Amino acid sequence: MTIAIYPGSFDPVTNGHINLIERAARVFDHVVVAVAMNSQKQGLFAVEERLDLLHAVTGGIAGVEVDSFEGLLVDYVRRRGARVVIRGLRAVSDFEYEFQMAHMNHKLYPELETVFMVTGADEFYISSQLVKEVARLGGCVDGLVPPAVRDALSAKFRGARGT
Amino acid sequence: MTIAIYPGSFDPVTNGHINLIERAARVFDHVVVAVAMNSQKQGLFAVEERLDLLHAVTGGIAGVEVDSFEGLLVDYVRRRGARVVIRGLRAVSDFEYEFQMAHMNHKLYPELETVFMVTGADEFYISSQLVKEVARLGGCVDGLVPPAVRDALSAKFRGARGT
Amino acid sequence: MTIAIYPGSFDPVTNGHINLIERAARVFDHVVVAVAMNSQKQGLFAVEERLDLLHAVTGGIAGVEVDSFEGLLVDYVRRRGARVVIRGLRAVSDFEYEFQMAHMNHKLYPELETVFMVTGADEFYISSQLVKEVARLGGCVDGLVPPAVRDALSAKFRGARGT
Amino acid sequence: MTIAIYPGSFDPVTNGHINLIERAARVFDHVVVAVAMNSQKQGLFAVEERLDLLHAVTGGIAGVEVDSFEGLLVDYVRRRGARVVIRGLRAVSDFEYEFQMAHMNHKLYPELETVFMVTGADEFYISSQLVKEVARLGGCVDGLVPPAVRDALSAKFRGARGT
Amino acid sequence: MTIAIYPGSFDPVTNGHINLIERAARVFDHVVVAVAMNSQKQGLFAVEERLDLLHAVTGGIAGVEVDSFEGLLVDYVRRRGARVVIRGLRAVSDFEYEFQMAHMNHKLYPELETVFMVTGADEFYISSQLVKEVARLGGCVDGLVPPAVRDALSAKFRGARGT
């Protein structure tokens, strides 16, 4: 059975992530969506919130598990007994960074293979950061994130605006 | 009459911006240079100062107006009754980001069209950030910004160096 | 009145081109879709056929004219009394080439401005060349080109396969 | 069981291809290395020769099969009952083209997923075309291709030079 | 004394090449502008003509020599007792190809170092191919190539047009 790890911040999960998760689940036996905990970078959502949203929106996809990890990705992949990491590609600048990370991770764990899948044509311009920016400025994020995430963003920024 | 909005930080305006404004004014009936106010990011110049510099250096160009806005660009464009946004392109990494923003803005406001113009051959390496860095380190910015901006930069950093 | 020239081979016109023509027609008063005649490069469709297909598929778009030209684009633009050239951008490699052409054309005709528009999210992977390749190998091109072009491709390759 | 198709010209197979095949075989249950027959483009090696070389150099890798196909890749993938296509990525210009093909193939066969793997750090500058050019000019291709391919190249160009 | 080889087709030499040659001559003791003879690709100008034009336009630059070579660049570099190759960079797609060639040449001749210099801001959009295209269509190439090259292009295409 091939276990594939799909790591990321998922702060929050977008329709672009979900499109990729659905397609990865058709390619691999078991897909672990793994939230990277980063003590250096404070997210908009706490890791617990991100996991809750991921559970809510990936609940219906067979063969998908949600998890979180701290420390190096390669150590987590090894602990899980996995050898495949999935990354989404949206654009050239993504690719440069991902290319560098794939080689670094291969160096740190030579059995590890990174496979890339391109984001769907309808989602390639969606990133968590851009979605947060739109929501913060009061824009409508329908079609960019699932309803549960839209409501969570709404609650965050309503709070921030003190209303 | 086609109104085109040219949004940006303009912190401060450079010769690259001015080259683009002049050329956009030949293509569109009315060009609005719109300073984006960003409560999350403190600029070197206050929005008022940026507007003053823009007025000073674009005063002689027919069909050009200077304005500022808060919130989402698409909301501002709608309020102005406009449908065209102009963006300058200098390099590939610019393009990737701009491509993403153009699609996002089209999604938020389907009538909006983003048109791109390439920066002149003499200005493509000029960015507000690099100009500020050169000025901060005491370098000469003649040829990179108009004299009014050079003097304003000079005053800022003289103050910063306590002389 | 702003006349904008949209030059290309259009061998044949695709849904990507049509998306761009429709959007350009909303930005500019008059859009001339101009087939470049190239004595050095034999196309799949003769210039007359390309013009017929363009007429057929852009007939309903207000403010759009179809034409052809020989020789340098800048000479044609000058003859038409125009100063704006439109080009579509799909990808980075497009951009590099287009950037070079925009500067060259500006050098040859300093009043000329090139404006770029990005292809729609649903069409960015469509090129005339790829469409011809798919059609040649018997693939279905519905959704990539209008029905009239699909039928014309079909007729071309049926002939080529001798059936 | 996941069958993954790795299509290409393999004219001839290089160490870069072999590195990718070995790594793909660790990720997928069954990997089909599929030589695309292209009636429009004459290769240096005939398809039969390419298949022979591929058999010779991938013989020892478990789970790898060598095949050839004519026509559209998506039709071949369907006929094989597969849904996964593997492509190697070496550089940005590769990526642009591959991105376009992945979306086109997804459009022609919505169940198909393209996964990308990056070429090893020691092989990323190797392409069949560059290897042929080096061999044609009498350069040493050891380390770029397996010995069997080196000898085949040598025989080709010795013939071509009439010695 | 550091000898640097600047290889290329120079079919014909442009102002972009000359800018690079002048600057390379300030960095290295001796610069050899080396025309690559390619039996597979017929140029517009014969190798002898290219050498004559190069001699004419680089005659006044101290420390510059003009030469030609056949076969692999690395073999020529070795024969010349050199270890440095200069290449100009204009754009990203250039860079990808050059990156690959630099690594391949380093593999074929490990002592060889490739150094890159960027083309001047006024010449980055000039390529031999584009210049030939402009000249062929009757455009003015002043400012793109030296007068001697302009006249040679003019003579070529006048002949071609049968006048």
Next chain:
Amino acid sequence: MTIAIYPGSFDPVTNGHINLIERAARVFDHVVVAVAMNSQKQGLFAVEERLDLLHAVTGGIAGVEVDSFEGLLVDYVRRRGARVVIRGLRAVSDFEYEFQMAHMNHKLYPELETVFMVTGADEFYISSQLVKEVARLGGCVDGLVPPAVRDALSAKFRGARGT
């Protein structure tokens, strides 16, 4: 004698830097590795520590000097009586930034020439930032940095983890 300045943060020096320094020393008579002091950006290592590590790891390379500078690079290059700056290129996004800087520096000091060398195939994915990230998370950095740097990183992060 050609003096070439190789500026950077070197926070800390990696095997990628060392590979470049060794190769630059074969091309130029004298290479100055120059640590840029940046009052705006706090590094992991103090400038003194970076210089010590650079001395330790470049001690055996003939023709190499280690230095530091404050302020504009062009002013430092001028003070040193040099005209050549060396920069390493790893990837496209590097290139865009470097291209911009090369033109800006040429504008600030027209006699200055920037030459680029590509990082070795084994080191192109190594950056100081990524190395620090790996070390911070407890990963093994052997093969990415020299032993002296590995030990220094280890000491830094052991302290940070309070053990």
